[in-house]
Amino acid sequence: DTAVSQTPKYLVTQMGNDKSIKCEQNLGHDTMYWYKQDSKKFLKIMFSYNNKELIINETVPNRFSPKSPDKAHLNLHINSLELGDSAVYFCASSKARVNTEAFFGQGTRLTVV
């Protein structure tokens, strides 16, 4: 039974399109995250939500908009996709905001052509 699941696993789209990535966790965690992993494998946090409230918003273009309809879901919507948005996006969750390990989804490989 998958703890953190994200869909789709692969996403290929053209520049200028709008796309969404969905994430769900069944661990009962309060905190969820979106990370971006670039071609050099460097993981960088984008957003963090705690109990549906945005607590971390890194310097991410406002074309990226996270939405948390409930504690178990954190979706990522991206408008006007650009070539530089190509990366692997990971959703994660943790029991609390600090001092607890995060559990990651399998990732969504986004390719913008």
Next chain:
Amino acid sequence: EDQVTQSPEALRLQEGESSSLNCSYTVSGLRGLFWYRQDPGKGPEFLFTLYSAGEEKEKERLKATLTKKESFLHITAPKPEDSATYLCAVHQDDYKLSFGAGTTVTVRA
């Protein structure tokens, strides 16, 4: 600027050849240091959490240690299935989990 640096970038080992990975950090207000393993095409998988200098954690052939400035991940008598990228991350006062660039370990039979 706060940062997490991992070395070496890549490590090629013969099966049974023990080695260590390094994670040095220059962050303020360290609330925890985490080690993760990432296999190709998958998300990071949690291994250890270390909270204070002198702390050690072990799991099978892996042992993580922490000092005030760095952490080491020791791999004892590695097997090919230990091949992966090992990521170090630190949790700071601002609740962010900041990752290093990782060390890719390849263990040959």
